[in-house]
Amino acid sequence: MMHGFLDAFLVPAILAILRGAQPPYRDGGGRGPTPGLHGPTQLDCFEQYGGMRGQIMADITNINRERYYHLFTQKPYRPTPVLVINPLYKCWNDQYQTVFDSITSKIGPTQMFASFHGPHAKAVGEMADILIENIDTTDPSNSKAIEFFYYIKQRGDIHPQLFVNALPSALVATGSSLIGEPTPPLVEMFPSRFMPNLVQVPGIRPAEQSLRGSNKTCVKVNERWGSTKTNGIENRLCPIPRRGELFYFFHHDLMARYASERMANGFKDYFVEGIKPIVNYELKQGFDSNLRDGVSNLNWVNRVNSTFLNKTSLPADLYKKLEKHIILWRRVNEITQTDKVLDGNNDTVPLMPKPDGINTIGELFEASEWSINSYFYGDEGWHNTAHDILGSVLMEKDQEKRDEWGVLSDVATAVRDIYFYRIHNEVNNMFMRYKDKILKPYELTQGDYPFVVPGIVTKSIQVQGDTYHHVNNLTTLWRNKDMVLNGGLDIKPNKPGHELHLSVCLKHLDHEEFTYTIELENQGTKDRRVFVRLYMAPRYNLDRKRFNLTEQYRLFFTMDAFPIMLTPGVNTIHRKSQDSTVTNPWFTLTSELPPRSSLENIGKTCPCGYPHHLLLPKGSDDNLGVYDLVALVTDGADYNGQPTDLCASSYMHCSRLDGNREYPDVRPMGWPFDRRPSDDLSQADLDKLVQQVPNMAKTTVTIVHDDVVPKEHVI
Incomplete structure (x- = not known):
């Protein structure tokens, strides 16, 4: 993993590929793609046959989002003869056949793809290298790139998941303007990877087993369908800043959330045993x-x-x-x-x-x-x-x-x-x-990244649910989500013109939305930009005793972090849970898109982020779900992001996708709960730390769970 750092990000659906298959590794230290991988430099095929584009490729000079989007919809029924009669495709065949032979020797088009398996990962790297060669960043229409992508798709011998895994690295390495362009979500590209028993027996299409309008029981499948994390994608030409650190931060946040949910459900081993595979x-x-x-x-x-x-x-x-x-x-x-x-x-x-x-x-x-x-x-x-x-x-x-x-x-x-x-x-x-x-604990006022920031006082924080309007009392619940999935790169229709449509009802965890109210005091005489960080962690162990800081610091997970401008004096800040910079909302399905003529008006979206419906850990039915909610405010100079960043809305696990790729928070990821507490605080509870840090406040929040199962219904 994980999730390394998918950091430069991509096509919405592709990013959901968690800690994806890594490109091949070469001599220590990393050198980027191997020079001369494809032999001597050849005349660019696209330039050579550019004069024929109007004849052999419709609208190649007017590429838009529509054509790019449908790269990731249903694959062709059979290999197309255009590969033989199209001079451009024939040129690419001649230029790259040796590489394609190497790729297909590692993973065939109808085999099971496993991104962590060494040969498959190396095939992904080889594919990324040839994609990089054919992405022309000087052409805003991306004509050459998209035509080459279609060529790959129509060859018929390239595994669809191999291409989808390789494309993010290629887009990141080149800084392509295709990063963030709309694509179908991963669950629509590869539904069989998420839905049990979708493929029953050879020769029977799922659409024949699951017709729209029939009564179906909602299935609880992988709830992290929408989870798009920045681990696994890498820039093959130059290193991405703090990519390895984000590999740490994502795992730390993930495991803290997982431990919190296990604790709320009564598991004594809430931190599961770390495995070290040995004989x-x-x-x-x-x-x-x-x-x-x-x-x-x-x-x-x-x-x-x-x-x-x-x-x-x-x-x-x-x-x-x-x-x-x-x-x-x-x-x-x-x-x-x-x-x-x-x-x-x-x-x-x-x-x-x-x-x-x-x-x-x-x-x-x-x-x-x-x-x-x-x-x-x-x-x-x-x-x-x-x-x-x-x-x-x-x-x-x-x-x-x-x-x-x-x-x-x-x-x-x-x-x-x-x-x-x-x-x-x-x-x-x-x-x-x-x-x-190795690393020393953070100090109150000295050392690197101290707690106290002069001139800022965090006076209070509370949270109120938007549904039940209870203060510091939130609710999680079950919801059903109806989805009509069009196509699937992993399931071939029986014959042309018979597209695959899957009607799915997903039972998933969700929560009521809520609003933070934070009182901050700017003790200066001028407006001041500050950076607000919000964290949450379980307050009690299973014996109903308060955690001390040594026990609790590993359980803190991030809820939000954002910059804001303060006027002199006391400021009251209201922040919606929907605006969390940790999460992204549900993906948009093909069936939910606006009319075709409006597709190009959708604009780019961040393809990365933790699923918003999982922002809160599942509540407890027996009052185990009691959490400390912390607001810690530092100087605005700690945040160097911009509102125009592609992933400004969910940067915490994603960093940046475009422009300056430095991580927007200059402090260590997870600060200050990424290091053990100092000796004088190690056995104390959180209250003692908050009392010594004026720019820090806390409150106690209870999360309960409404276990009513949504009714089955017709979709």
Whole structure:
């Protein structure tokens, strides 16, 4: 993972590809795409046949959002003869055939795609490289790029998920103006990756099993359909600022939220055990996703209870990876304890400067193209290899016959499995070992990034629900969402003209919207810009005792962060939950689009963000859901974002997609709850810290859950 840092972001649906398949890693330190990958430089095919565009490609000089959008809708029924008669496509065939042969030798067009599997990830990298070559950033119409994308789609031998995984890296590397252009959501591109039993048996179309207008029970599927995170995408030409740190921050936030929900539901092990896959490690919990892949028509491999990682459960090549995996873990762990790292020249050097230390660990632990030493720390990284190993349990051992994978092998399906969270808690643990061992706690007024900011007083904070209007008492609930999904790149219709339509009713967690009211005092005589950060964490342990700060700081997760201008004196700020810079609203389906003529007027949207309906953790029915809500205000200079940034509305997990790609918050991500408390505060509760920080305030919020199940209905 995870989610590295999809940081430069893309097409709305593509970004939902969580911590996607990483491009191939080369010699330590990262060098970007390999020069001369395709042999000697050749005459640009698009320029060579440009004079024929009007004859062989309709409207190629007037490319608009409509054409780009439909790259990601239903794939052609059969390979098109245009590849033979179209001189431009024939030229591209001749130019790139060697590369396509290499790609298809790693993953065929009808095989099951697993983004964490090494060969598939390398194929993604090769595809990204040739996409980069054909994105012309000097052409605002993107004519060449979109025509090349259509050429890839119409070849018929490129796996659709391979293309969708590769495109984000290519757009980011080139700074393409296609970043943020509308596309269908991932669930519409690949519905079989999200909906159980969608593909029943060969030859029967899902549309014949699920007709619009029939009575259907709502299904509770992967609630994180809309979760688009900035992990996995990388710039193959130059490193993205703080990408490795965002890899840490996203995992930390995710695991704090997950622990909070487990606690509210009565789990004593609310922080699940971090897994370190070693020989004979027991996977106690089995799992069956009930998913059938639409491209290959194969089931995802299930796992029985008490499966041991050994030569019996793993293919030989994955067993060798397992034997090396603990070595990779020890090497990374040594960095967290010594503050030293082995660089690309095999020299042991200090992990400096300090602000970049966490970034260096993130880049190599994942690993990304920019790992400081991918040979020593693993060219696939501890995190990606863990997914590959656990996703390969009980699969076919004969490589020639191997065609099925477990859900942990792919970013779109992994979140279903409990071991997804165990892998990612170990990722979080690794970063916290470094911060706890090497980095000093933040001080009140001294040191780097102190708590106290003179001249600002946070007098109070409260929250009120917009539905029930209770102060500091919020409600989560179940909702049904009706969706009509058009097409699907993973399910081929029986014949041309018979498009696939799926009517789906999704039962999902949601919450009442709410409003923060924050009183801030500007003690100066002039207007002052400030930066407001909002956090939440469980207040009590399962024995109903207050957490001390040492226990609680790892449970804080971000709710919002935003700049605002204060006039001298007391200011009352009202902030809507819908405006959170952590989340994004529900995606827009093809069936929900305006008329065709209006598509180009939609404008760009941020394709990244945590699902807004999951902003609050699920409430508790027995009053366990009591949280501390914290407002911490610092100087406005801490925020260097702009309202015009593509992802200004959800930058916290996404950074920026365009323009200046520096992360908008100059302080460490997760500050100040990313480091252990000082010794004098370690056994104290949160109240003592707040009393010493004038620009900090807190309140207690109770989240309850309305467990009424929405009625079934006709869609």
